[in-house]
Amino acid sequence: MQSLNPLWNSIDKSMVRIASPPGLGLTYQRSSPIRLSVKCVDPTNAGGTRHEWQSCCAILAGKVASLQQDSKNTYTGAAGIASVNDHQTLELVPMNGAGAGAGAKSSLALPKPLSMANVSAAPLHGSQLRVAYRGFPGAYSETAAGKAYPNCEAIPCDQFEIAFQAVEHWIADRAVLPVENSHGGSIHRNYDLLLRHRLHIVGEVQLPVQHCLIALPGVRIEHLTRIISHPQALSQCENTLTKLGLNATREAFDDTAGAAEYIATNNLRETAAIASSRAAELYGLQILADGIQDDSCNLTRFVILSREPIIPRTDRPFKTSIAFAQEKGTNILFKILSSFAFRNINLAKIESRPHRNQPITVADVGSKNFEYMFYVDFEASMAEERAQNAMAEVQEFTSFLRVLGSYPMDMTPWKPAIEES
Numbered sequence: 001m002q003s004l005n006p007l008w009n010s011i012d013k014s015m016v017r018i019a020s021p022p023g024l025g026l027t028y029q030r031s032s033p034i035r036l037s038v039k040c041v042d043p044t045n046a047g048g049t050r051h052e053w054q055s056c057c058a059i060l061a062g063k064v065a066s067l068q069q070d071s072k073n074t075y076t077g078a079a080g081i082a083s084v085n086d087h088q089t090l091e092l093v094p095m096n097g098a099g100a101g102a103g104a105k106s107s108l109a110l111p112k113p114l115s116m117a118n119v120s121a122a123p124l125h126g127s128q129l130r131v132a133y134r135g136f137p138g139a140y141s142e143t144a145a146g147k148a149y150p151n152c153e154a155i156p157c158d159q160f161e162i163a164f165q166a167v168e169h170w171i172a173d174r175a176v177l178p179v180e181n182s183h184g185g186s187i188h189r190n191y192d193l194l195l196r197h198r199l200h201i202v203g204e205v206q207l208p209v210q211h212c213l214i215a216l217p218g219v220r221i222e223h224l225t226r227i228i229s230h231p232q233a234l235s236q237c238e239n240t241l242t243k244l245g246l247n248a249t250r251e252a253f254d255d256t257a258g259a260a261e262y263i264a265t266n267n268l269r270e271t272a273a274i275a276s277s278r279a280a281e282l283y284g285l286q287i288l289a290d291g292i293q294d295d296s297c298n299l300t301r302f303v304i305l306s307r308e309p310i311i312p313r314t315d316r317p318f319k320t321s322i323a324f325a326q327e328k329g330t331n332i333l334f335k336i337l338s339s340f341a342f343r344n345i346n347l348a349k350i351e352s353r354p355h356r357n358q359p360i361t362v363a364d365v366g367s368k369n370f371e372y373m374f375y376v377d378f379e380a381s382m383a384e385e386r387a388q389n390a391m392a393e394v395q396e397f398t399s400f401l402r403v404l405g406s407y408p409m410d411m412t413p414w415k416p417a418i419e420e421s
């Protein structure tokens, strides 16, 4: 049985919460001075589905947060999350075990991505925030984790699913996962996983991505017969690779840094990877071409996931992410969207995915309709009344509604190059 997220039955200013993740019986103590508590003793008797109940709690949490702000109470929010937007200057982060500056041989000492076998292991403890990401050290996701939490211990995982589980099983405190790229669009796998798991979005990171073509020292571009990388990275560089006159096959890899590591480990002289300059440095590869992304404004957006939601605020720009479905297909989508438009709430994103439980309905006349799950990001905090009212209205039109998180927007000024010069 799945245990529920923090649902409590009273507004309690002492705010000490004891919660046990599935099967682990651990203790967790909050540090925020004032927090809302709503307990769901038995979700099956709560008058709706677990997700409906979670959405209600998010709305309620927003209401309490706005009351707190009205009465000039201050609160700090969840520990650590404020750092996403407080850090105006970003650096490549010296993360434990990442071994920046190491040559090819020392790559053997780098942490290995977690696999399915690891996630059932006992949780690690330490004062540093542990942040799970998908990929090898040197992946852009690792850089995004460092942007979110500059002193974190970044934990590589070999699949997105493992990163979710690492947080759920208290092996990591946060996960930082890509959800969309300005060129390649949405990373659908993570949208699906957001619904299958019960983690909360507590922040976002927007990372300018600058790709390099990297190979073993001494290799020349004209020697290359194969380019390997993450499919998003391959597609982000397709035109430039053609312009470079490369007569090389493209091959998809799980992540960019993993492709670099593969070349170094197997001493492949006819293969190059598309990856970061940090990956080149970590795995002892040389940069054959820098900035090979087709679009100079190549931006990937990551979400930060946590076991706990954060209390929404109104003193900085917030974004709220929701997922919803309707019983009658897309018919009333315009009504749902107008709930936001009437209240001057900007939509930052809308995405539809096949509805997993009911992908198709057959109409009376025999025609088949596709059924969708919608994902919407809107630019408002759940602490704002207009957002609460919009959500209450949306709830009337939907058969399923879940607030995935209300969190500070990444407001870092646009800086095309992320790599150190």
Ligand SMILES: O=C(O)C(=O)C[C@]1(C(=O)O)C=C[C@@H](O)C=C1
Pocket (backbone or CB within 6 Å): 134, 135, 138, 139, 140, 141, 142, 178, 181, 187, 209, 230, 232, 233, 254, 255, 256, 257, 300
């Ligand atoms: O392979 C990596 O380095 C990643 O962090 C993954 C990823 C992605 O999934 O989009 C992240 C950023 C870039 O857009 C390319 C790849």
